[in-house]
Amino acid sequence: MPPLKSVAATLAADARHTVTVVLNGAPRTGQAHPRLLLSDFLRHELGAHGTRVGCEHGVCGACTVRIDGVAQRACLTLAVQADGRRIDTVEGLSQSNEGRMTALQEAFRRHHALQCGFCTAGILMSLSDYLGRNPKPTEEELRDMLSAHLCRCTGYAGIVRAVMDVTGQAAVSKTMGEEAAHV
């Protein structure tokens, strides 16, 4: 992460402090106690409800956002730590695509890669970073990356098919049994 300004004085626990982030390209300012999580800051202070809150200890992946472009857990980040940083959430995907769903989101719809949708925002934000670094992952690599996200609806099959489709590849695994062994 790039160097940013330090805090000259200690931020007091019982006070709210000004936090400014660039949320999906636009500067946004809110107030946060030091203990406020970035996930709660986004939802309750900035009204950006696309980011979901699941386990709040970094396991389920629902709250994954991009901080300065890099996929990270918002529930393992304090709002005050995000001050001055660029935050990208699921809302920004279509905003940066002239208001239309991105090819990845369309592939999710086409391949039934979501049902209840609770995990989807986090998975999309992980993929939007990961596919930039590894544009044609093998299915094994993809499933390894997806193991950081809990999805209880799809069995991951549709998610894998959607990503392999949008990266111009064919998914290998077909049966539930094989997928259960991997993820």
Add this chain to the structure above:
Amino acid sequence: MKPASFDYLRPATVADALAALAAEGDDARVIAGGQSLMPMLNMRLVQPRLLIDFSRLEELRTLRVEAGWLSVGAAVTQAELLSRPSLRDEVPLLAAALPWVGHFQTRNRGTVCGSVAHADPSAETPLCLVATGGEVVLRNARRRRTVKAADFFLGPLTTVKAADEIVESVRFPLAAAGSGHAFREVSMRHGDFAITACAATVDGTRASLAVGGVADRPTLRFWPLAGGALPPDLDAALNAFAWDLGGDDDQHATARYRRDLVRRIGRTVLEEALSCRR
């Protein structure tokens, strides 16, 4: 699942951070990547009065080779180390083990030194540090001291680091010419905590096996090579090592299963390390 209240300090220099730590002692906690500390804060397993944030201290973002060591500063993330192209030649064991540390998303944030300071008995980074004979550089407001990895870990989440000290850097010896290295672990899913993790190194004269996830800290044992081959009584030696580690039953695995993993994966990684000597 929300942290209790704390004051927050993002110091401009390491000296400022150490001064704050000296003043607060046990009531302060240092956060760098926070991938272990934040869950503990969220679950209120730790409730510091002051949180000191190292994540923006450029002084600690150091990653360099010096005098036969790869030195990794406290702000260097696992992802940054893993993406170092020369890591495979410098410390091949780390290159093999780091992909097993958490997930892509947590490696983006979690630090190498933070994992060492946290001292989870099943963690891969402390295991590699012990396996390679690495060192931990501790610093407080007055002095710096270097502790061998074998002396650093005392038990689960417990180290010799004093409350006013930080792990300023850790350093791994560069792999010796002609040595071979291998790493494997068994966990419920890739990225979960290891039930048992094994790291093997074989050089010209001896073989070593470090095991994590069984004893209360990463544990290392050496055997001499017999005519360039693994010792003929290796099965008995691994069995004795497995029993000496003294693992416990828990919700993930029985002690018996862990002993079996030490015997089986231990032999596998030793054979792999022997066969891939460079």
